[in-house]
Amino acid sequence: MTFSRRRATSPSGNVASKSGTGGYGSPVPFLIPAFLIVFAVLIFPIVFSFVVSLFDWPLSAGGGARRFVGAGNYVELVKDKEFWNSLRLQLGFIFIAIPIEIALGLGAALLLNREFRGGRVVRALILLPVFFLPIVSGMTWRFMLQPRYGALNNFLLSLGAPEITWLGDPTFAYAAVIVQDVWRMWPFVFMLLYAGLVGIPADILEAAEIDGATSTKRLTKIILPLLYPTILTALLLRIIDALRVFSEVYVMTEGGPGMATTLFSLYTHRQAFGYMKVGMSSAMAIFLLAISILFAVTLVRKNMSLEKLEEQGENR
Amino acid sequence: MRLATRKKIITAAVAVFALAVLAVELYPIAITLLNGFRRDIVILSGQKLSLKQFTGASYALVFENRQLMQAMRNSVVVGLLSTALSVGVGAMAAYGLTRFKFRGKNALAYSFLVFRMLPQMSLVVSLYLMFRTVGIRDTIFGITLAHSSFNVPYVIWMLIPFFTVVDKSYEEAAMVDGCSRWGMFRLIFLPLAAPGLVVAAVFAFINSWNEFLYALILTGVNARTAPVAISSLIGGDTLTWGQMCAASTVMLIPVFVFTIGMQKFLIRGVAAGGVKG
Numbered sequence: 001m002t003f004s005r006r007r008a009t010s011p012s013g014n015v016a017s018k019s020g021t022g023g024y025g026s027p028v029p030f031l032i033p034a035f036l037i038v039f040a041v042l043i044f045p046i047v048f049s050f051v052v053s054l055f056d057w058p059l060s061a062g063g064g065a066r067r068f069v070g071a072g073n074y075v076e077l078v079k080d081k082e083f084w085n086s087l088r089l090q091l092g093f094i095f096i097a098i099p100i101e102i103a104l105g106l107g108a109a110l111l112l113n114r115e116f117r118g119g120r121v122v123r124a125l126i127l128l129p130v131f132f133l134p135i136v137s138g139m140t141w142r143f144m145l146q147p148r149y150g151a152l153n154n155f156l157l158s159l160g161a162p163e164i165t166w167l168g169d170p171t172f173a174y175a176a177v178i179v180q181d182v183w184r185m186w187p188f189v190f191m192l193l194y195a196g197l198v199g200i201p202a203d204i205l206e207a208a209e210i211d212g213a214t215s216t217k218r219l220t221k222i223i224l225p226l227l228y229p230t231i232l233t234a235l236l237l238r239i240i241d242a243l244r245v246f247s248e249v250y251v252m253t254e255g256g257p258g259m260a261t262t263l264f265s266l267y268t269h270r271q272a273f274g275y276m277k278v279g280m281s282s283a284m285a286i287f288l289l290a291i292s293i294l295f296a297v298t299l300v301r302k303n304m305s306l307e308k309l310e311e312q313g314e315n316r
Numbered sequence: 317m318r319l320a321t322r323k324k325i326i327t328a329a330v331a332v333f334a335l336a337v338l339a340v341e342l343y344p345i346a347i348t349l350l351n352g353f354r355r356d357i358v359i360l361s362g363q364k365l366s367l368k369q370f371t372g373a374s375y376a377l378v379f380e381n382r383q384l385m386q387a388m389r390n391s392v393v394v395g396l397l398s399t400a401l402s403v404g405v406g407a408m409a410a411y412g413l414t415r416f417k418f419r420g421k422n423a424l425a426y427s428f429l430v431f432r433m434l435p436q437m438s439l440v441v442s443l444y445l446m447f448r449t450v451g452i453r454d455t456i457f458g459i460t461l462a463h464s465s466f467n468v469p470y471v472i473w474m475l476i477p478f479f480t481v482v483d484k485s486y487e488e489a490a491m492v493d494g495c496s497r498w499g500m501f502r503l504i505f506l507p508l509a510a511p512g513l514v515v516a517a518v519f520a521f522i523n524s525w526n527e528f529l530y531a532l533i534l535t536g537v538n539a540r541t542a543p544v545a546i547s548s549l550i551g552g553d554t555l556t557w558g559q560m561c562a563a564s565t566v567m568l569i570p571v572f573v574f575t576i577g578m579q580k581f582l583i584r585g586v587a588a589g590g591v592k593g
Contacts, residue, residue, distance in 0.1 A: 022417035025497035030412030031424070033405040034468055041465035042431050045442040052442060112334060116327045122334045124576070129341050131575045133526050135543045136564040139550055140344045143351070143557055149362035151347060187341065244435030247528035251547045265437040272441045273533070281441050289438040296433035300426050 046289065053282035059272060073283040083284070085259055086267035089174065093263055094242045097181045101238060102231065104182070105189025110219070112190075113197045127191055129184045138248035141180045142167065170260035173253050177261050180248060185241075189234045196230030197223070229302075236299040243292050264288060352562035359557045374558035383537075384563060387545030391567075393456060394541055395524040398463040403517050405464075406471030407509070411501050413472070414479040415487070425476070432469035436529045439465065444533050454536040462530040467520045474519065478512030479505060515581045518574050525571065542567055 053074070056067040077083045112123055129137070144151040145166040153163055166172045200223065208218050246265040249255070255262035255270065262270065268288065272281035351359055353370045363369065378384055413425050443462055444453065452458035486504050495503070506513070531541040546567065549560040 022415065024491055025416070027412040027416035027418055029498070030408040030416075030501070034409035034428075034472065037401075037405060037461075037464050037468050038428070038431060041443065041461055042434070042439065045439045045446065046434075048446065049438065049442040052445065108337065111330050114327065114330065116331050116334075118331070119334075122338055125338055126334075126341055127575075128345060128572070131571050132345060133543065133564065133567055133571065135526075135528050135547055136348060136568065137344070139547065139560055139564070140348045142550065143560075144344060144347060149360055151343075154362065154364075183341070183344065240433045244437060246437055247532075247543075250528075250532075251550070254551075265435065268437050268441075272444075278441060278445065285438040285441055288435055292433065292435050292438070293430060296430045297426075299433070300429045 049282045049285050049289075052279055053286050055279045057277075057279040057282075059276035059278050069279070073279045077280065077283055077287075082259060082262070082267060086262050086264050089260075089262065090243075090264035092174075093178060093181070093245065094239060097178045097185075098235065098238045098242060100182050101186040101189050102235060104186040105191075105193050105234065106227075106231070108186075108190045109193040109197050110223075113194065123194065126187045128187075130188045130191070132184060134184070134248040135251045137180060137184050138250070138252035141176060141183075142252045145176055167253055168257055170257055173257060173260050177249050177253060177263075180252060181242070181245065184248075185238065189238065192234045192237075193227065193230055196227050200226050232302070233299070236295060236302075240292060240295050240299065243288065243295070348561045348564055348568075350561075351558060352565045354558050356556050356558040360555065374556075374562040377556075377559050378562045378566070381559070383540075384542070384545050384549075387540045387542045388566070390456065390459075390535075390539055391525060391542040394460050394463060394539075395521045397456070397460045398467055398524045399517050399520045401460065402464050402467035402471045402520050403513060406468050406516065407475055407506065407513060408501070409468075410472050410475035410479050411505055414476055415482075415500075415505075425472075428469045428472050432466060432473060436466070440529055440533045443530070447534055453534055454538045454540075456539050459531060459535050459539050459541065462534055463524040463527060466527075467523055470523060471516045471520055474516040475509065475512050478509040482508050515578065518578060522571055522574060525567070 054068060054070055054072075056065075056069045056072065058065070108126070112119065132140075145153075147153055147163050147165045147168075150166075152166065157163060164172070166176055204222060204226075205218060208222055213221070244265060245263060246269070249261055249263055249266060250269070253261040255266040259267075264284070265288070268281050268284040271277050271284060350365065352374055353372070354365075355369070355371060355373050358369050409428070413421060413428075447453040447458050447462075452461070482505060486508075487500055490500050490504060526543065527541070528543045528547070531544045532547075535541065535544065542563070546560060546563045548554075549556045549563065
């Protein structure tokens with residue numbers, strides 16, 4: 001994985017974990033504290049979530065009348081039109097936003113992978129949106145899209161266009177949520193892919209050039225194949241991230257107008273804290289969890305095995 | 317010669333393109349920074365931006381807003397506590413995962429990584445029920461613990477490479493001298509991995525600083541953190557955009573300062589799932 005720019009040779013040979021002291025002492029005391037925390041705030045909540053998903057469980061403080069319903073919540077979800085709506089919006093969000101982000105990130109990485117004055121500053125500044133707080137991003141976009149005083153309408157009005165209530169229109173609001181995400185996250189893809197490009201040894205490209213390979217050939221036969229693992233990593237990271245999108249949309253549109261931007265997490269939230277149906281919400285949570293684990297395991301197995309991490313350390 | 321001219325033209329075109337992209341990418345950020353210096357009334361009336369409007373009034377309102385200031389303090393406290401907890405615990409675990417041989421080591425490392433990537437929405441409802449039952453909802457302790465759920469796996473992931481580079485001869489020498497495992501960890505690994513600890517700590521702090529969903533659900537008036545407090549400046553009839561932008565700018569300062577200072581480690585830090593609300 002090309003998180004760190006690899007050097008051609010490892011500076012200190014094969015040091016690190018193949019140590020002769022590996023069998024000395026016990027790792028248990030070192031692992032126990034982390035395990036306890038992970039158990040308390042991750043493993044137990046997951047199991048508990050699954051248990052709750054089998055109950056008709058109202059939110060009210062006293063616990064109310066809990067009733068075991070087995071797979072009832074899941075069955076009800078399948079019959080729930082709003083559930084399918086949120087799933088459709090979620091998938092649409094992923095399938096529209098992420099390809100654009102990858103395309104922009106790849107394009108910019110290829111274009112900016114050359115020396116020009118101020119290049120370093122430009123590459124650093126492009127990354128700033130990635131570090132914009134998600135909720136601040138959501139609110140700023142909400143601000144820019146306001147009908148009377150928002151920046152976008154001010155601009156359009158000056159061109160003579162009619163005033164549009166962007167976030168009051170289902171289609172525009174959904175598009176705005178996607179644009180916000182693309183704006184903020186394509187530089188993230190750019191950052192990963194640029195690091196990957198820089199990691200491609202220059203002599204390979206020079207040799208191809210001397211052998212008469214055109215720039216298109218160099219791109220399709222050398223650069224893209226070598227960059228492929230990085231692209232895949234970026235894609236998986238973005239999918240995992242997009243699956244849990246919540247805060248920026250929540251502050252930008254609150255899921256509205258109507259249900260037009262109620263993505264999966266927003267509907268899960270609404271089930272629990274709007275409709276007070278904790279059991280239904282937990283069923284959705286388990287569904288989302290299963291999908292996320294699937295992608296996370298794929299990513300970890302491909303790119304983040306312990307050996308890869310250790311290798312990164314050695315090549316650092 | 318002609319090739320050189322062509323190259324020059326391409327480079328110039330790329331530079332122009334880069335500046336255009338930059339303008340688009342920085343525009344919303346500029347909006348936030350600039351509007352923090354305008355009054356809400358000026359913003360709402362739709363006046364064109366002019367230097368005459370610039371004032372510190374919105375900042376003054378933000379700093380006088382006791383609830384908001386309380387939330388900012390909470391954010392700092394929760395960020396520091398959660399960082400300290402996760403770096404302490406995470407460093408031990410990273411050491412345990414890299415410098416020992418035992419069965420199931422890979423599986424354990426895998427699961428820590430997978431845990432980092434689970435959606436918060438999947439956990440927050442049951443955390444809410446649990447915290448309410450135990451009575452730690454809306455406490456600094458509770459939200460700190462919740463933030464550790466993503467920070468502990470994150471720190472482990474960040475630190476593993478830093479621990480693997482430590483030369484084994486140090487350990488062997490220490491073992492010969494009868495040094496315990498704990499002694500090795502404290503006297504050899506912590507000092508040698510210090511840069512890694514700093515990087516992990518910075519990102520853990522930012523993770524906590526930016527976090528919204530847990531804070532929204534698991535806190536109330538007492539332990540509310542800044543992102544939730546800021547988001548409540550907008551909504552319904554309250555449209556205090558100037559204050560929202562001023563408060564957001566205050567929130568953004570540490571993030572931008574840290575990340576610009578950490579250029580070298582940004583990619584690893586972000587890919588590990590940093591800077592996600």
